[in-house]
Structure formats: structure tokens, C-alpha cells
Amino acid sequence: MIQWISRMLVPLIISYIVGFGLLSKRPIFDDFLAGAKDGIRTAADILPTLVGLMTAVGVLRTSGFLDAVSGWLTTPAQWLHLPAPLIPLTLVRLISNSAATGLVLDIFTNYGPDSFLGMAASIMMSSTETVFYCISIYFGSVHVTKSRYTLPGAMIATTVGIAASIFLAQK
Numbered sequence: 001m002i003q004w005i006s007r008m009l010v011p012l013i014i015s016y017i018v019g020f021g022l023l024s025k026r027p028i029f030d031d032f033l034a035g036a037k038d039g040i041r042t043a044a045d046i047l048p049t050l051v052g053l054m055t056a057v058g059v060l061r062t063s064g065f066l067d068a069v070s071g072w073l074t075t076p077a078q079w080l081h082l083p084a085p086l087i088p089l090t091l092v093r094l095i096s097n098s099a100a101t102g103l104v105l106d107i108f109t110n111y112g113p114d115s116f117l118g119m120a121a122s123i124m125m126s127s128t129e130t131v132f133y134c135i136s137i138y139f140g141s142v143h144v145t146k147s148r149y150t151l152p153g154a155m156i157a158t159t160v161g162i163a164a165s166i167f168l169a170q171k
Contacts, residue, residue: 046141057096094131120169127161
């Protein structure tokens with residue numbers, strides 16, 4: 001039943017949008033083209049930020065800086081009951097989802113997906129966000145310069161997500 005609903009959902013939404021446009025006598029194709037143009041402009045606006053973030057993550061991983069920072073944070077992480085292999089994941093997850101996915105796959109390879117570390121990494125990936133990526137992309141695309149409480153709130157939510165992943169993986 002769920003598969004049938006998911007197969008029918010996209011045609012249903014498209015039919016609803018076209019039907020609404022016809023009933024309200026809107027120029028549907030012109031509206032579509034205007035939206036596509038705006039989307040291309042937005043993509044062009046955020047492209048430098050995307051390239052910069054991807055380059056920064058690549059440099060951090062290949063230079064060994066991430067491993068060095070993880071080494072420095074091992075003792076404070078032990079106080080917080082955060083296992084050392086999860087430190088790089090918590091740092092990279094703030095910046096890049098794809099790089100964090102690579103680290104999770106490394107954890108799966110070394111420790112197994114059903115291990116404590118594998119379960120904690122999986123839960124962490126689903127309960128945390130790429131904070132700096134989202135702030136830079138979303139705020140940059142609409143030219144927001146004052147983020148006010150966004151960063152502190154996102155960091156608190158990420159900390160809670162990390163704590164929850166450790167707690168839930170122990171059960």
C-alpha cells in the first residue's frame with residue numbers, strides 16, 4: 001500500500017499544481033520558467049560557498065589536521081563519554097554531510113555497523129545537522145548578514161543530538 005501511495009504521489013502533486021494553475025488562470029509555463037530562472041540565479045550565487053566548503057573539508061581530511069585535532073580532543077571527549085573514533089565525525093558533520101558519510105563508512109569498516117560505534121555514528125548522522133554548511137548556504141542565498149541566535153541554537157541542538165546518539169547506542 002505504501003509503495004503504491006509513493007508511486008502515485010508525484011503525479012498527484014504535479015496534477016494538483018497544473019490544475020490549480022488552470023483554475024486560477026495563471027500562465028503556468030511562464031511561472032515555471034520564472035521559477036527556473038530564479039533557481040539558476042540562486043545556484044550561481046551559492047556556488048562559491050559550496051566550492052569553498054568542499055575544498056576546506058578536503059584539505060582538512062588530507063592534511064592530517066583533522067586527525068591532529070581529534071588527538072587533542074581525546075581527553076576532553078573522554079570526560080564527556082564520547083568515544084575517540086567519533087570525534088572526527090562530530091567535527092566534520094558540522095561542515096559536510098558527504099565527508100561525514102565517508103567517515104561513517106570508515107567506522108562501519110573498522111568496527112562494524114552493529115557495534116556500539118557503528119550504531120552511535122548512525123544515530124549521530126540522523127540526529128545532527130551540517131550547521132555551518134546550512135547557515136552559509138541558506139543565509140548566503142538570501143543575503144542574511146545577521147544570524148542572531150542561529151549558530152548558538154544550532155550548536156546546542158547538535159550537542160543534544162550527539163549526546164542522544166551516545167545514550168541511545170548504549171541501550
